[in-house]
Amino acid sequence: MSEEKSLNFIEEIIEEDLNNGKHTSIVTRFPPEPNGYLHIGHATSICLNFGLTNKYPGYTNLRFDDTNPVTEETEYVESIKADIQWLGFKWKNELYASDYFPQLYEYAVKLIKLGLAYVDDSTSEEIAAMKGTPTEAGTNSPYRNRSEEENLQLFAQMKEGVFPDGSKTLRAKIDMAHVNMLMRDPILYRIKHAHHHRTGDAWCIYPMYDFAHGQSDSIENVTHSICTLEFVPHRELYDWLIKKLEIYPSRQYEFARRNLTYTVMSKRKLLQLVNEKFVEGWDDPRMPTISGFRRRGYTPESIREFCDRVGIAKRDNVIDVGLLEFCVREHLNKIASRRMVVFDPLKVVITNYEEGKVEMMQSENNPEEETITYRDVPFSRELYIEKEDFMENPPKKFFRLAPGQMVRLKSAYIIKCDEVVKDEAGNITEVRCSYLPESRSGSNTSGVSVKGTLHWVSVQHAVPAEVRLYDRLFKVEDLGEAEGDFKDYINTGSLQVVEHAYAEPALRTAKFDERYQFLRKGYFCLDKDSNEEVMVFNRTVTLKDAWAKEQKKN
RNA sequence: UGGCCAAUGGUGUAAUGGUAACACAGCAGAUUUUGGUUCUGUUAUUCUUGGUUCGAGUCCAGGUUGGCCAACCA
Numbered sequence A: 001m002s003e004e005k006s007l008n009f010i011e012e013i014i015e016e017d018l019n020n021g022k023h024t025s026i027v028t029r030f031p032p033e034p035n036g037y038l039h040i041g042h043a044t045s046i047c048l049n050f051g052l053t054n055k056y057p058g059y060t061n062l063r064f065d066d067t068n069p070v071t072e073e074t075e076y077v078e079s080i081k082a083d084i085q086w087l088g089f090k091w092k093n094e095l096y097a098s099d100y101f102p103q104l105y106e107y108a109v110k111l112i113k114l115g116l117a118y119v120d121d122s123t124s125e126e127i128a129a130m131k132g133t134p135t136e137a138g139t140n141s142p143y144r145n146r147s148e149e150e151n152l153q154l155f156a157q158m159k160e161g162v163f164p165d166g167s168k169t170l171r172a173k174i175d176m177a178h179v180n181m182l183m184r185d186p187i188l189y190r191i192k193h194a195h196h197h198r199t200g201d202a203w204c205i206y207p208m209y210d211f212a213h214g215q216s217d218s219i220e221n222v223t224h225s226i227c228t229l230e231f232v233p234h235r236e237l238y239d240w241l242i243k244k245l246e247i248y249p250s251r252q253y254e255f256a257r258r259n260l261t262y263t264v265m266s267k268r269k270l271l272q273l274v275n276e277k278f279v280e281g282w283d284d285p286r287m288p289t290i291s292g293f294r295r296r297g298y299t300p301e302s303i304r305e306f307c308d309r310v311g312i313a314k315r316d317n318v319i320d321v322g323l324l325e326f327c328v329r330e331h332l333n334k335i336a337s338r339r340m341v342v343f344d345p346l347k348v349v350i351t352n353y354e355e356g357k358v359e360m361m362q363s364e365n366n367p368e369e370e371t372i373t374y375r376d377v378p379f380s381r382e383l384y385i386e387k388e389d390f391m392e393n394p395p396k397k398f399f400r401l402a403p404g405q406m407v408r409l410k411s412a413y414i415i416k417c418d419e420v421v422k423d424e425a426g427n428i429t430e431v432r433c434s435y436l437p438e439s440r441s442g443s444n445t446s447g448v449s450v451k452g453t454l455h456w457v458s459v460q461h462a463v464p465a466e467v468r469l470y471d472r473l474f475k476v477e478d479l480g481e482a483e484g485d486f487k488d489y490i491n492t493g494s495l496q497v498v499e500h501a502y503a504e505p506a507l508r509t510a511k512f513d514e515r516y517q518f519l520r521k522g523y524f525c526l527d528k529d530s531n532e533e534v535m536v537f538n539r540t541v542t543l544k545d546a547w548a549k550e551q552k553k554n
Numbered sequence B: 001u002g003g004c005c006a007a008u009g010g011u012g013u014a015a016u017g018g019u020a021a022c023a024c025a026g027c028a029g030a031u032u033u034u035g036g037u038u039c040u041g042u043u044a045u046u047c048u049u050g051g052u053u054c055g056a057g058u059c060c061a062g063g064u065u066g067g068c069c070a071a072c073c074a
Helices: A009-019 A040-055 A074-087 A097-113 A124-130 A148-160 A209-219 A234-245 A267-275 A290-296 A300-310 A321-335 A505-509 A546-553
Strands: A026-030 A058-064 A094-096 A117-120 A169-172 A187-191 A205-207 A224-228 A251-255 A337-339 A345-350 A359-364 A374-379 A382-386 A406-409 A414-422 A428-435 A463-470 A495-503 A515-518 A522-526 A536-541
Touching: A009 A026, A009 A040, A009 A224, A009 A251, A026 A040, A026 A224, A040 A058, A040 A074, A040 A224, A040 A290, A040 A300, A058 A074, A058 A097, A074 A290, A074 A300, A094 A097, A097 A117, A097 A148, A097 A169, A097 A187, A097 A205, A097 A209, A097 A234, A117 A148, A148 A187, A169 A234, A187 A209, A209 A224, A209 A234, A234 A251, A290 A536, A300 A321, A321 A515, A321 A522, A321 A536, A374 A505, A463 A505, A495 A505, A515 A536
Parallel strands: A026 A058, A058 A094, A224 A251, A337 A515, A345 A428, A463 A536
Antiparallel strands: A117 A169, A169 A187, A187 A205, A345 A382, A359 A374, A406 A414, A414 A428, A463 A495, A515 A522, A522 A536
16 A cells, blocks of 8 residues: 655655666755744744655755854754754754865865955945946956965955955856846855854854855755745855865755745844734743744644655645644643633533532543543532523523533533522623433433533642633735734734633643643643643644634524 | 746646556545444646647647745855
8 A cells, every 4th residue: 555645856856866877876954043032933844854864875964054144043052952852853963064164264265376366345335326226237356366376365364353344245247237136246254253053253244145055055965955035146156256266066956945834934024023022932831933833832743744745845825824723732632631711611510410529520631542441530519600591581592501401521420500690790600500310421320412512620639720722823815915014014913822721630630741631621631831739721823713703604 | 127947637746749646635425332443436737828759748939827036044
């Protein structure tokens, strides 16, 4: 039963390279810049790069593209490593572009000697002005024809720290009239007297992306350098540098980056959400970051499954966040322990149940288990049910509690509502019911069958808990299409806190790495904000709710 | 008014010149001690105009639409 799964276009290229003998094994790399936390879009790239070398002979390196000391920090390096490991992938080598600074410097010297690079004294504005536009050629810099000796000396002085920031750059000498703007004498090195998170103050000149990335790939013998579509125009320069430097010819391939509905997917915007306190931090459970999803209760399996289902292609896309939710529900349904928690309590008194009596009911931990295991749930005369599970004047097809109506209490008895108690203001304060003694779960001889089953918690055994309910961070589906500032579309109701929920006693021993399904409520996990005094649960995702959908129609 | 990339149901991805398929979403139903799960059925797709071919989603040409390119960011 080996159904051929079709290959994506990158796998096709690799199989061809392997089949025709161009390569016998492959090397890929995941090259994050440590200037922010990884998001779900990066997960696609991680799954692709590491997945390829799981499937084909070869290995994947983790290489930090740390060529801009101004925005990069060790905190980000650590978070990135943790996120990749959590996703379940292992890199062969942990590398840094900054490790190659000496080599890169030599490459630059080589270009100067080849007459293919020069030191330019122009200002940033002057360079921009001479750059031309996509439809007009640029003009040559007045410094373009400096002698090799002068260039060598100037570049050495740049490195020595003789010149202030921004006063000089090293540029490739290509063609100011090139139709590809990136080939119009691109800047290779700039001066930044800035402290680097790894090299400290050893350098005051730093290579640009284009002069670091391809060369780093080449140094590592990366065979297939996979990046996103916006780097397509860079490929020409990537190839040019490799050719002129006569170094290992890594090849770049581009795929379309991932977009998700109801969220933003750029580190710049995510950083803004963090800095301007729209969320608690990078790992806020509403964030589309890996750490956010982790804290929210998503599993690595579900994220990998999502990436797998979405696939790899070259066209712009906006993926329905519903697919991600489907993937996490699918996994959590299999592994989550079922528990009962009442969010918004309504007291039920079972008038014909003996006062002070407590029965231990057996309730299955997970009906999906191959061998079902059970936990004890205490049952007594006074219970809490969900306020929304009772209606005094119910509509048709309301299979819950209502005057004269019967329901089953999950894993316990069938009860019938006899009386509604109200306060002076007319609010329902209590519902008085009678139970069918012969309807006990597992030994039901009552002959009564009911449509509805409710979750419940015994009042005297209830454990208090805080529950945090999350909704989408933005109000519009496609932020790319939305006009104006993306922050105008923030969903201010994306976090709803239930401060006083009532949980069954089994949750008292809830563990951080365990996933729970609160019956009829959704999937939850213990949050790191929990302490001795209060347990905090995050809602990972709701259950599908056919009743809510039915009601929406009316 | 340049160059490059892309265009298949609502969304995403297949079909590699030979019956347009799969998943999610939607809709209808069955089962259910979770209005969950599971199961069944079902709606809906090749941007456009030409050309090549016995045959085109696929190849070619023109057009249209969308994206990317003028940071000392990556």
